[in-house]
Amino acid sequence: MHKIQQENLKRTPTDSLTVKKRIQHADPRKLGKGWKGALSNTEDSAHAEEGTHTQNTGSTQLREEDSSPEKGWTELDLALSLLLK
């Protein structure tokens, strides 16, 4: 379990998606004690305070997604961003 969490922290947001899926699809019985914590860490972080950066991979992932053109940006935001240095 610890191994997965540590791995999770080291990974980039893109990689963390794979890790998150792995945790979700893993058999809890095989993960042993504390698997709930690992899952809730990833998922509860979806409600983490906006703008705060924690070591939690889930919240980093959320921040990345929120600032991506697909999730939060309007076409206008995107157009303006292309003009910026």
Added chain:
Amino acid sequence: MAEWRKKRRTMRHYDRAAKVYDAQYSEEQEAKINAALKSLKLRDNAIVLDAGCGTGLLFPHIARAVRLVAGLDLSSSIMGEAKKRAKQLPNTALLRADADQMPFQDHTFDTVFAITLLQNTPNPHLTLEEIKRVSKSRAVIVATGLKKQFTLRSFTDLLHQARLNIKALETDERLRGYVAVCTKSSKKTLKERPQTH
């Protein structure tokens, strides 16, 4: 330091004036805008910068005729007013930044408006250089100069020193400012060419 002192003073002035700005100055501003637009043809795919956009009085005049309008100002309160106008226009984006150090890439804009800007910046030469940096090589630059602050001579000298070609100059006495429509000069003038003998 002195430059930032002036910028802060100007910023505070516009922060305080934001709510009453339109009531007080819209007539004067609209006159300048109309004078500028008379001598200007906007292309429908143009990317336009309104440097020192204030409450965004220019936006409704141009937004529907161009591809994108970027409004930039340093005063947050005045940007709040501009936001109300920009909301109704799908292609108008706002950015709070210093006109002397704009966060845009080089050669970005087809047209740059600097209406009621040069009299508010500590070093208008520097402001014009920055405007030139962000504008494309064939860009049109519209600049105004408050008559209280500039004589016609000092205003045109300022534009010439920035190597801008004045294509049209409105000096109508009903206007409180001069309105110049310029292009970027690509060639050096005779005076500036190095002497060969």
